[in-house]
Amino acid sequence: MKNYKLNYLPKDILAGIIIAAVSIPISMGYAEVSGLPPVYGLYGSVLPILFFAMFTTSPQFIFGVDAAPAAIIGAAAAGLGLQAQSPEAMSFIPMTALFAGCWLLLFFLLKAGKMVDYISTPVMGGFISGIAVTIILMQIPKILGGGSGTGELPELIRAIIEAVHQINGASVLLGVCSLAVIVIARRLAPKFPMVIVVMAAGVLLTCFGHIDQYGVRLLSAVEPGPPKLMSRGRRSLCVHNFGQWIFRRQRAEDSWLLS
Structure with a gap:
């Protein structure tokens, strides 16, 4: 900020609005992918970034x-x-995030980032591609009119099959048209923010078209105000349950290896 010029401010504000318009809905979708309510994505896309920008x-x-x-x-x-x-x-996911942060801090203190240099490009490419395929499989049931798929590959395929049996035409039409418009716009006008236009059109359809009457599933209502902090008793319960879940997972993996 020491060398910041005021003539940068208008363009920076516009860039911030565009990025927020794109990142907030995406973050709410990622919250659903992780198993949290969409409102957690709203908070996660704003508050941590503000703290990061300050420090x-x-x-x-x-x-x-x-x-x-x-x-x-x-x-x-x-x-x-x-x-x-x-x-x-x-309860489980915030504790996982906390311990992941502790591991990252430990890796920073040990300067363990150099280990990334020993990971081959095919391994990283396979990891990223696997994540992309997993997210696509999670979202297919939502386009068909169902809920987001979760779990490993068998559970994701089962969720897609169940969604096919209860397919909603309006959801399919809306999802396919949105994807087609975004893909075509990226080829014809790659610099045009078509994603924002599609999201704005979705908001207008929800407000004035009442698409929920045609069976299109909407996000749950977002409670006003900042998120509530956990009480001390709730935090203790989270730690206790987290330990039990990890122990149960380890026993299941040991049983699978011995079988």
Whole structure:
């Protein structure tokens, strides 16, 4: 901020509005992928970025909600038998995020980032491609009119089959048209923010077209005000349950290896 010029401000404000318009809905979708209510994505796309902007020393570093951790955490919660958006999932996932942050801090202190240099490009490419395929499989049931798929590959395929049996034509039409418009716009006008136009059209259809009357599923209502902090008793319960879930997962893996 020391060398910041005021003539940058109008363009920076416009860029911030555009990025927020794109990132907030995407973050709410990632929250559903991880097994949390969409409102957690709203908070996660705003509050951490504000703190990062205040304390970071890098003007180029990119920070925000990411698809890969969301898919990994969602699969881990489903593997423990936790239903998406349940109280158990909302206790497990914050604890997972806390311990992941502790590990990252430890890796920073040990300067373990150099280990990334020994990971081959095919391994990283396969990991990223696997995450992308997992997210696509999770979203197919939503386009068909059902809920988001969760779990490993068999559970995701089962969710798609169940959604096919209860397919909703309006949801399919809306999803396919939105994807087609975005893909075509990226080829014909790659610099035009068509994603924002599609989201604005979706908001207008929801407000004035009442698409929910045709069976299109909408996001749950977002409670006004900031998120509520956990009480001390709730935090203690989260730690206790987290330990039990990890122990149960380890026993299941040991049983699978011995069988």
